[in-house]
Amino acid sequence: MKKDLLSLWDLGADEIRSLMRRAGELKHMRAMRQMHEPLAGMTLGMIFEKASTRTRVSFEVGMYELGGHAVYLATQGSQIGRGEPLRDTARVLAGYCHGIVIRTFGHDVAEELARFAPVPVINGLTDLSHPCQVLADLFTVWERLGPGALDPGGARFAWIGDGNNMAHSWIEAAAILGLDLSLACPEGYDPDAAVLGRARKNADWRAHIDVVRNPAEATRGRAVISTDVWASMGEEGEQAARVRAFDGFTVDDKLLQIAAPEVMVLHCLPAHRGEEITESVLEGPHSAVFQQAENRLHIQKAILERLLAPR
Ligand code: CP
Ligand code: NVA
Numbered sequence: 171m172k173k174d175l176l177s178l179w180d181l182g183a184d185e186i187r188s189l190m191r192r193a194g195e196l197k198h199m200r201a202m203r204q205m206h207e208p209l210a211g212m213t214l215g216m217i218f219e220k221a222s223t224r225t226r227v228s229f230e231v232g233m234y235e236l237g238g239h240a241v242y243l244a245t246q247g248s249q250i251g252r253g254e255p256l257r258d259t260a261r262v263l264a265g266y267c268h269g270i271v272i273r274t275f276g277h278d279v280a281e282e283l284a285r286f287a288p289v290p291v292i293n294g295l296t297d298l299s300h301p302c303q304v305l306a307d308l309f310t311v312w313e314r315l316g317p318g319a320l321d322p323g324g325a326r327f328a329w330i331g332d333g334n335n336m337a338h339s340w341i342e343a344a345a346i347l348g349l350d351l352s353l354a355c356p357e358g359y360d361p362d363a364a365v366l367g368r369a370r371k372n373a374d375w376r377a378h379i380d381v382v383r384n385p386a387e388a389t390r391g392r393a394v395i396s397t398d399v400w401a402s403m404g405e406e407g408e409q410a411a412r413v414r415a416f417d418g419f420t421v422d423d424k425l426l427q428i429a430a431p432e433v434m435v436l437h438c439l440p441a442h443r444g445e446e447i448t449e450s451v452l453e454g455p456h457s458a459v460f461q462q463a464e465n466r467l468h469i470q471k472a473i474l475e476r477l478l479a480p481r
Pocket of ligand 1: 221222223224225226295303438439440
């Protein structure tokens with residue numbers, strides 16, 4: 171296991187599968203109200219330069235439940251917002267904290283933090299990727315469709331919408347696990363070419379990853395459909411142009427009709443109902459989104475235990 175979790179490439183297929191199993195065990199222990207405090211006396215620093223509900227709360231509650239503590243640091247109100255170099259913050263926080271989560275814009279910022287902090291650094295979302303979310307998504311598939319769904323030749327996956335940070339982490343997951351993933355993105359909103367290139371170069375030979383323009387083509391017969399907002403945090407100024415560009419990319423009941431009969435729909439949330447997903451799909455029988463959101467807690471605990479617990 172590497173020191174940091176900056177992208178899914180920091181994990182191998184076996185480590186991803188072992189995190190799934192551990193998240194399942196931790197979820198069961200929590201349901202039984204069984205105390206498990208391997209991180210007693212340990213503290214997680216949490217640097218957030220963007221808004222968050224799920225990531226912040228699941229990490230904070232996760233640390234508490236594992237016997238540790240979390241400290242939240244927003245840009246505004248800390249010296250980060252006044253321009254203190256991150257490389258300084260990295261070394262200072264590492265003197266107090268046993269690990270650091272960062273949510274920021276540039277992925278290079280998270281990489282710099284990891285380089286200068288001698289403690290584990292976890293990517294809580296950058297413009298490039300959102301590995302903790304996709305681990306929770308994979309765990310949700312694991313629970314609902316069984317572990318075999320994440321094996322090569324298992325479930326077939328689709329991504330509908332923006333080739334954004336979430337799409338990138340899905341591409342990495344597909345490459346590492348050997349999954350079949352079809353992404354439908356409008357022209358001009360493809361996943362990053364370097365992310366696709368790295369995935370194709372290093373993929374398990376059984377992986378199949380393609381990018382198409384037509385949501386129906388990506389969806390046909392697929393068992394898992396994922397989507398996300400059309401304008402991510404930091405892209406709010408492009409909202410109107412993106413609504414035009416993504417016309418026809420809404421995950422709606424009509425699209426689900428051509429997917430596998432028991433298709434499950436994932437969305438990392440927050441959702442814009444009526445844009446990337448309809449109210450009827452989000453609240454309908456195929457939606458797994460609130461189980462997926464809850465699973466952030468269980469997967470976060472598995473990650474924290476793996477990276478922070480003294481061995
Ligand atoms: N899905 C997700 O990361 O949600 P938050 O932005 O609320 O953390
Ligand atoms: N792609 C979205 C995900 C939010 C959890 C964003 O970056 O804003």
